[in-house]
Amino acid sequence: MSDKSQTNSLPSTRPSGEHVYTKLQVHFGGDVQDIVLKTEKEPTCGDLAKVLQNGYRISIDNQLIYYRGQR
Secondary structure (H helix, E strand, C coil), rough: CCCCCCCCCCCCCCCCCCCCEEEEEEEECCCCEEEEEECCCCCCCHHHHHHHHHHCCCHHCCCCCCCCCCC
């Protein structure tokens, strides 16, 4: 057997060319805002950071993001 770990990549269940929409609720300085991330692949922290930088004008270097999960 090979020492390499094998990965089984599963095909996407989405037709190609469609987007992934992720709805998040952002709390900042007493303000609560719903935002929707629209990405071509699963969203990343970088995608969220860019949206927050544009919406709240906080540079990516100064952002501190907490994930609380669903309630």
